[in-house]
Amino acid sequence: MFKKIIFTILSAILTSSVFAQTEVVADQSGSVETLLYVVIGLVILISVLVLLVAIYTLFVVRTILLQEQVKAETEGAEIVPEVSIWKKLSKSLTGATPIEKEADILLDHNYDGIRELDNHLPPWWKWLFYLSMVWSVIYLLAYHVFDVLPSSDQEYNNEIMRAEAALEARRATMTDLFDETNVEVTTDATALENGASIFTRQCAVCHQADGGGNVGPNLTDEYWIHGGDIKDLFTVIKYGVPEKGMISWESQLGPGDMRDVASYILTLQGTTPANPKAPEGELYVPPVATEDSTTVEEAIPEVITEEESTTAE
Ligand code: HEC
Structure with missing residues (x-):
């Protein structure tokens, strides 16, 4: 037992x-x-x-x-x-004087027949009082002198800090907030690393590890079949060009991953791959440098007319 x-x-x-x-x-x-x-x-x-x-x-x-x-x-x-244990216990807790001995503790005052007993305070009450005094010392030292326990203020701040950290962590995972209409190039190192690893794993088969192009077009030059803006790249990656052999990656990659890999591809611009595929598509000039329009037209390779006619269909 x-x-x-x-x-x-x-x-x-x-x-x-x-x-x-x-x-x-x-x-x-x-x-x-x-x-x-x-x-x-x-x-x-x-x-x-x-x-x-x-x-x-x-x-x-x-x-x-x-x-x-x-x-x-x-x-x-x-x-x-x-005498039963309970009686003894109750006596030791209350400290009450037995009725037959009350005469000993009767005070002299007599207020119109009302007399007063000089009883002690009940021990249980006194012990509670002593305990509260001891506790107050512990409390004072713990909360106000040595600060080993957090005050309500600190507890509140701790909770706010914890909540903010949790919110920050949640924000970091909320990459579903963008699509091809509002995606922006990321320059974040971890995001680009993620993009690079996705590229070598999923895309290198057709685009080469260095982006030089194989089944898919060269991604390091300034010529793009579907446009060289991050939004264009995101669109191609997301929806693919199934009839040309570029599959849609929407079901395999999240928006964050697609942004990362598209941003990574843009970092390949101007690099020299080992076996570059001939340029396909149109020369893409970022909006900031559009004055040189004559060179753009001259530089357009023959493929483009064919390409344009297919997209027009
Ligand atoms: C099975 C082969 C294959 C794989 C795998 C592949 N691609 Fe492609 N990709 C192509 C082909 C083919 C095209 C050209 C489509 C066209 O002619 O319209 C292309 C086009 C593209 C374009 C547009 C290029 C331009 O000039 O506009 C981008 C961007 C692209 N791929 C990114 C990726 C990414 C990112 C991955 C990996 C997640 C990937 N591709 C995986 C075959 C592939």
Whole structure:
């Protein structure tokens, strides 16, 4: 029975401290809080054990006393009526003077027949009072002197910080917010790295690892079949040109991945691949440098007329 009780209490305390631990992760004051929970848990555990031992001892003492009494009875001694444990307990808690002794503590004053007893304060009340004094010292030291525990203010700030970090993390994953109408070139290093790895994995078969072109066109030159703007690239990658062998990647790559790989392709502009495929499509000049229109027309290769007629169909 005892073992069962102790085991239950022990497991309850252990699980509660585990919960406390998981709750306060990623917080500076977390380890201190966890320690506090463990200490409180241990104190509760020890108090309960002490209580159990005390009750057990009481039972043992009672049994011995009963045996003594039986012995005394057989020897013909006078039997003193036994006071029950509950009466003793209530007496030690309330400290009340028994009614038959009240005369001893009656005060002299007599207010129209109303008399006053000079009772002590009940011990249970006094102990509560002493405990609250001890607690106030612990509280003062913990919260205001050594700052080992967070004040309400700090707790609030900690929570705000945690929430902001979570929001930041969520924002970073919310790349679904753009499509071909509003996509922008990214220069973020990790995004370009992601784009590069997607390119070597999924696109290099047809475009070559260096973008020089194979089944697919050369992506390092300034000539584009479908336009050289990030939005054009995004559109081609997203919807593909199935009849020409460029599949739609919408189902395999998220908007973030498609933006990353398109941005990566644009970084290949002006590089010299090992086996460049002949330019296909139109010379794409970024909007900032459009004055040189004559060279654009001259530079248009023959393929373009054929290309234009196919797209016009
Ligand atoms: C199975 C071969 C194949 C694979 C794999 C492939 N492409 Fe293509 N890609 C092509 C072909 C063929 C074209 C030319 C389409 C056309 O003529 O309209 C093309 C065109 C393009 C264009 C437009 C080029 C221009 O001149 O306008 C881009 C951008 C592009 N691909 C990006 C990618 C990306 C990014 C991947 C990987 C996610 C990829 N491609 C994977 C075959 C492929």
